[in-house]
Amino acid sequence: MGAPPDVALIDQQIQQRLDEILPQRLEQLLAERKANKTPSMTIIATKGTLDWAYPPFILASTAAALGWQVSIFFTFYGLNLLKKDLGDLKISPLGNPGMPMKMPFGPDWFRGINWNIPNAVQAVIPGFENLATALMKQTIKNTGVADIADLRAMSIEAGVKLIGCQMTVDLFGFTHDDFIPEIKEYCGAATFLPMAQDADVSLFI
Amino acid sequence: MQFDKELDACGLSCPLPILKTKKSLSDMTSGQILKVMSTDVGSVKDMQAFAKQTGNELLSTDQTDKVYAFYLKKK
Numbered sequence: 001m002g003a004p005p006d007v008a009l010i011d012q013q014i015q016q017r018l019d020e021i022l023p024q025r026l027e028q029l030l031a032e033r034k035a036n037k038t039p040s041m042t043i044i045a046t047k048g049t050l051d052w053a054y055p056p057f058i059l060a061s062t063a064a065a066l067g068w069q070v071s072i073f074f075t076f077y078g079l080n081l082l083k084k085d086l087g088d089l090k091i092s093p094l095g096n097p098g099m100p101m102k103m104p105f106g107p108d109w110f111r112g113i114n115w116n117i118p119n120a121v122q123a124v125i126p127g128f129e130n131l132a133t134a135l136m137k138q139t140i141k142n143t144g145v146a147d148i149a150d151l152r153a154m155s156i157e158a159g160v161k162l163i164g165c166q167m168t169v170d171l172f173g174f175t176h177d178d179f180i181p182e183i184k185e186y187c188g189a190a191t192f193l194p195m196a197q198d199a200d201v202s203l204f205i
Numbered sequence: 206m207q208f209d210k211e212l213d214a215c216g217l218s219c220p221l222p223i224l225k226t227k228k229s230l231s232d233m234t235s236g237q238i239l240k241v242m243s244t245d246v247g248s249v250k251d252m253q254a255f256a257k258q259t260g261n262e263l264l265s266t267d268q269t270d271k272v273y274a275f276y277l278k279k280k
Binding site: 061062066143144146158 | 216217219221223224226227245254255258259
């Protein structure tokens with residue numbers, strides 16, 4: 001019978017060897033996993049105005065073009081983005097100091113003016129929101145930015161999954177008939193959260 | 206440079222050049238070359254990122270005046 005094995009020494013040697021090879025192997029496995037996995041993104045869309053309609057559809061359609069799997073959960077005012085007619089989407093400069101107020105027509109010097117209209121004035125002019133929306137739509141057209149209906153159609157075509165919040169549908173007195181038929185499902189937070197848990201990217205807009 | 210298909214995305218803003226590029230590539234066969242014309246300054250970076258993510262190789266990027274020309278080889 002030989003001497004009993006020196007367990008402590010063996011442990012130390014194993015530990016040392018593992019420290020040497022593990023980081024590299026781990027890196028390799030992670031890289032392999034990343035290469036084989038289809039990236040995924042979930043978005044919560046909560047805003048229902050013309051300006052805020054852009055981020056979810058731009059990000060979703062672009063991610064789909066990059067080969068990602070995308071789901072958007074539309075809740076509260078975000079449900080407006082799923083209506084059959086998107087013509088109702090408006091933009092309001094009222095109480096929105098970040099929004100430049102520039103005219104989409106006329107000579108360059110005129111277009112360059114930022115119309116600083118006080119909130120108190122904006123609030124009392126009837127149809128101010130409609131005017132601002134019309135001007136914004138013209139600006140969108142002038143600059144070659146996509147129409148929201150087009151972006152939505154491209155998102156759908158690219159396989160983006162649209163999900164409606166059933167609670168909001170009930171809360172605002174909508175019916176499923178108010179929305180486009182491409183909506184995959186109506187559900188609640190409990191259905192959406194596990195999707196977000198598995199996603200690589202999850203955004204609240 | 207030789208190409209099999211041309212896409213004119215001039216005058217379009219982000220993300221349309223990328224979306225239209227993706228769509229154009231979808232009915233091409235592996236190894237074919239797509240030429241994309243764009244006036245969107247942001248598309249220079251975006252096209253590189255698109256190529257890297259999707260595995261379609263960006264062979265070259267040219268610029269004539271304000272028009273960019275991208276040559277992508279379908280994966």
